[in-house]
Amino acid sequence: MSPDNRRSAIGNWQSRLLSFRVIQSASVFLLMLALCVYAAATKPTFLTWQNLVINLLTKASCLGIIACGMTFVMIAGGFDLSVGSTTAACSVVTVLMLQPLAPHGAWVAIPLAILATLLVGILLGSANGALISYVGVNPFVVTLSTMFVFRGLAMIITSGGLSIQVPVALKEGAFRKIYWGQVNLFGSPTHQATIPILVFLAVFLVSVYLLRFTRFGHYVYAVGGNENAAWLAGINTSLVKAATYAICGLTCAISAIIFSSITGTTQAASHEGLELIVIASVIVGGTPLGGGSGSLFLTLNGLLLLSVIENLMGQFRVDEKYRKIVQGFIILVVVAVDGFVRRTRARQRR
Amino acid sequence: MAEPAVGDTILRMQGIVKDFQGVRALDGVDFELRAGEVHALIGENGAGKSTLMNVLAGRFRDYEGRIELFGSEVRLTNPRQALALGIGVIYQELSVLPNLTVAENILLGHEPPGRLPGTLDRAALIAQAKAVVDELGFDLPLDAPVGSLSHARQCLVEIAHALRKDVRVLVFDEPTAALGAEDVAKLFAVIRDLKARGLGVVYISHRLAELPQIGDRVTVLRDGKVVGTRDVADSRVSLLSEMMLGRRLAEMFPPKRNQPGKPLLRVEGLTRSGAFEDVSFELREGEILGLAGLVGSGRTEIARAILGADKARGRCEIEGRWIPPRSPRRAMAMGLGMIQEDRKRDGAIAGLSVAQNLGLSVLDRLAGPLGFLAPRWLRDHARQGIERFSIVPPDPLKEMQLLSGGNQQKVILGRCLAPDPKVLLFDEPTQGVDVGTKAQIYRMMMDLACQGKGIVLVSSELIELVELCDRILVLRDGRLVKELPGPGTDVDTLVCECVHGNG
Numbered sequence: 124m125s126p127d128n129r130r131s132a133i134g135n136w137q138s139r140l141l142s143f144r145v146i147q148s149a150s151v152f153l154l155m156l157a158l159c160v161y162a163a164a165t166k167p168t169f170l171t172w173q174n175l176v177i178n179l180l181t182k183a184s185c186l187g188i189i190a191c192g193m194t195f196v197m198i199a200g201g202f203d204l205s206v207g208s209t210t211a212a213c214s215v216v217t218v219l220m221l222q223p224l225a226p227h228g229a230w231v232a233i234p235l236a237i238l239a240t241l242l243v244g245i246l247l248g249s250a251n252g253a254l255i256s257y258v259g260v261n262p263f264v265v266t267l268s269t270m271f272v273f274r275g276l277a278m279i280i281t282s283g284g285l286s287i288q289v290p291v292a293l294k295e296g297a298f299r300k301i302y303w304g305q306v307n308l309f310g311s312p313t314h315q316a317t318i319p320i321l322v323f324l325a326v327f328l329v330s331v332y333l334l335r336f337t338r339f340g341h342y343v344y345a346v347g348g349n350e351n352a353a354w355l356a357g358i359n360t361s362l363v364k365a366a367t368y369a370i371c372g373l374t375c376a377i378s379a380i381i382f383s384s385i386t387g388t389t390q391a392a393s394h395e396g397l398e399l400i401v402i403a404s405v406i407v408g409g410t411p412l413g414g415g416s417g418s419l420f421l422t423l424n425g426l427l428l429l430s431v432i433e434n435l436m437g438q439f440r441v442d443e444k445y446r447k448i449v450q451g452f453i454i455l456v457v458v459a460v461d462g463f464v465r466r467t468r469a470r471q472r473r
Numbered sequence: 474m475a476e477p478a479v480g481d482t483i484l485r486m487q488g489i490v491k492d493f494q495g496v497r498a499l500d501g502v503d504f505e506l507r508a509g510e511v512h513a514l515i516g517e518n519g520a521g522k523s524t525l526m527n528v529l530a531g532r533f534r535d536y537e538g539r540i541e542l543f544g545s546e547v548r549l550t551n552p553r554q555a556l557a558l559g560i561g562v563i564y565q566e567l568s569v570l571p572n573l574t575v576a577e578n579i580l581l582g583h584e585p586p587g588r589l590p591g592t593l594d595r596a597a598l599i600a601q602a603k604a605v606v607d608e609l610g611f612d613l614p615l616d617a618p619v620g621s622l623s624h625a626r627q628c629l630v631e632i633a634h635a636l637r638k639d640v641r642v643l644v645f646d647e648p649t650a651a652l653g654a655e656d657v658a659k660l661f662a663v664i665r666d667l668k669a670r671g672l673g674v675v676y677i678s679h680r681l682a683e684l685p686q687i688g689d690r691v692t693v694l695r696d697g698k699v700v701g702t703r704d705v706a707d708s709r710v711s712l713l714s715e716m717m718l719g720r721r722l723a724e725m726f727p728p729k730r731n732q733p734g735k736p737l738l739r740v741e742g743l744t745r746s747g748a749f750e751d752v753s754f755e756l757r758e759g760e761i762l763g764l765a766g767l768v769g770s771g772r773t774e775i776a777r778a779i780l781g782a783d784k785a786r787g788r789c790e791i792e793g794r795w796i797p798p799r800s801p802r803r804a805m806a807m808g809l810g811m812i813q814e815d816r817k818r819d820g821a822i823a824g825l826s827v828a829q830n831l832g833l834s835v836l837d838r839l840a841g842p843l844g845f846l847a848p849r850w851l852r853d854h855a856r857q858g859i860e861r862f863s864i865v866p867p868d869p870l871k872e873m874q875l876l877s878g879g880n881q882q883k884v885i886l887g888r889c890l891a892p893d894p895k896v897l898l899f900d901e902p903t904q905g906v907d908v909g910t911k912a913q914i915y916r917m918m919m920d921l922a923c924q925g926k927g928i929v930l931v932s933s934e935l936i937e938l939v940e941l942c943d944r945i946l947v948l949r950d951g952r953l954v955k956e957l958p959g960p961g962t963d964v965d966t967l968v969c970e971c972v973h974g975n976g
Contacts, residue, residue, distance in 0.1 A: 208648055300587050335848070336846060338844040340846075342835070345822055348824045351819055352818070352819050352820055352821065354801060355811070355819050355820075356833045357801055357802040450861070
């Protein structure tokens with residue numbers, strides 16, 4: 124690298140550091156840190172391994188897995204309202220598969236149930252993708268309707284929405300470990316990570332790899348940035364878009380397995396409203412509606428902020444009815460600030 | 474204020490200066506307009522045409538210079554004041570409201586009030602709108618929503634809206650950019666009528682071919698300065714081109730040294746109803762083939778149909794192999810490449826980096842097994858492109874939207890040429906780029922031709938066609954009407970062929 128190049132690279136790095144986008148994501152991060160510091164100072168129960176890792180991060184991980192899938196969809200300029208229903212349908216499939224398979228033992232039943240669930244997740248996601256890409260219906264409308272259809276399907280296979288249970292041997296045995304299982308970290312029995320956290324980390328890393336280090340990832344950004352131009356540049360934009368929905372469906376299935384392990388029961392009406400928290404994490408992180416930019420790290424940032432707020436409201440025993448209002452306001456404020464920043468930046472460029 | 478007679482100077486702008494954050498957009502511009510004349514204002518993109526007219530429309534507070542309207546000096550600082558003084562502007566992007574009716578649009582902001590406060594007297598609204606339309610001699614359905622009308626008729630609604638007031642100076646900002654040939658003719662008839670009624674009309678355009686049909690005088694702007702004002706009747710188009718470009722043509726265009734070889738692209742009976750009909754031609758190796766015609770004559774549509782971006786009947790072949798329709802991806806795999814006319818809509822991916830934009834067409838080749846693509850491979854590929862096309866700034870990570878128009882175009886050229894296509898479709902490749910980049914693009918096209926590529930060039934800048942092409946096909950209303958040799962044809966002949974064919 125010549126000295127000239129290096130100087131421009133540094134200049135670029137500085138301008139990037141000071142860019143509004145960085146300031147925006149830094150502000151989300153700092154807000155989260157500030158909340159944590161405040162909570163740590165006032166509530167001794169906050170800054171404990173039990174609360175932060177076993178409680179906060181484990182819950183966040185279950186949502187975070189789906190948020191990874193949603194990030195693909197939203198960077199490609201799409202939208203998926205059906206993730207709550209997809210997750211419900213997948214969890215029903217898990218339990219229904221386990222019921223007849225249980226007598227064959229955990230080592231047969233669980234892998235087969237997981238495999239079936241993942242396939243169903245991919246199938247439902249692909250259905251969304253095919254409708255959006257090849258039939259050409261607006262993603263908002265498609266996933267709004269599949270949100271009802273998938274839940275309806277879940278009701279049909281559970282005889283009208285009855286609560287269903289994992290067979291007791293698995294429910295209190297191996298299957299329970301999927302959510303409640305813990306792994307010692309640093310060889311210390313007081314510092315343990317939960318299985319959901321490890322699964323989330325794996326999903327996150329694979330997603331980062333796909334988005335940043337593969338051809339497919341570049342196509343996702345290109346389709347979100349300017350679908351028309353990407354198509355004219357010879358990209359199979361329909362396939363790329365459909366693939367993002369399939370990935371999103373797959374992540375729903377992964378989460379569904381973990382969710383159904385919490386109590387070992389599920390029903391068609393579960394996970395309602397899940398889509399909103401997941402979409403909120405992606406948007407608060409800074410991936411714009413309309414796509415073209417954003418990243419998984421931004422999503423992680425947004426997810427952590429929302430999770431910390433949720434946890435704090437629990438710590439301070441905020442009444443359930445006010446929690447929703449607080450969450451709503453946070454989303455509004457962050458997105459409004461983002462919009463303001465964007466406009467200012469556009470004006471300055473002109 | 475006495476009614477000015479035809480031929481009197483009604484508007485005089487002197488020494489107009491306007492800066493945008495330190496960049497001088499207008500640098501001491503003088504401009505005059507007489508009653509009853511159409512004064513064309515031409516120049517390349519970024520020459521300052523629209524800025525000058527925005528000063529006149531009262532859109533800026535901070536301009537320097539003198540403006541004299543009907544003999545008295547005025548300072549125009551807001552759009553309402555300019556309108557009140559009788560200055561109307563029809564912008565390229567119409568500001569009609571598609572869901573309201575024609576009558577509502579014409580009287581927008583001046584609806585007659587009804588008896589109750591906040592209500593509207595519909596009968597009076599229709600009557601007043603009818604009066605305006607009848608006076609202008611327009612044929613418009615007053616009850617129809619404007620969105621249901623053709624673009625040209627929407628333009629008439631906008632004109633009626635502007636003329637509702639006592640407008641004496643009317644500015645048209647590139648009105649024909651989105652019109653078909655028939656609509657252009659209608660619009661010109663309306664402009665001639667307005668002129669006959671003693672209005673002063675300013676007509677902004679960068680399409681020289683239109684001028685002889687509509688303009689009386691023409692002022693050429695370049696880099697924010699007036700190059701000259703002349704009568705249209707005794708200005709040859711080639712001279713105006715040189716005034717716009719600011720260079721001798723010989724410096725801009727490299728000498729021809731390509732030799733057309735064997736046939737490469739064959740188009741047979743290509744038809745798309747409403748756009749073009751029964752178009753057949755052949756392109757040979759090393760040949761630059763021009764498609765000339767007015768806006769709406771079907772040039773862009775033909776190029777898009779060959780690429781497979783639009784549906785069309787007929788047959789296209791590269792080296793005897795059929796190009797499947799409706800799939801730019803497969804057409805590209807067969808060796809076709811295209812530069813789109815609308816860079817912002819169809820070309821640049823604004824939010825992505827230069828490296829991502831440049832590499833988009835060859836990610837398959839760059840990526841390893843399982844689609845793995847190290848960021849460094851993409852950057853290295855971009856560095857080569859940046860060097861080959863001298864893209865400024867030479868930073869592969871720069872966001873596309875932060876580049877100038879000319880450099881964005883170079884990135885898109887780089888993307889198009891990276892898979893090494895055999896046939897290139899260039900649709901207005903020099904639109905909105907600076908003169909230096911233009912010369913560079915011309916040289917590149919000549920080099921590509923010398924390497925044996927076939928190039929189809931679509932351009933509104935007839936001078937490009939004449940100087941670069943081996944053959945020029947003239948289109949009128951979607952039909953090929955004439956084939957001219959490139960060398961030896963002059964611009965003025967080509968203009969006549971495009972317009973009415975008896976040149």
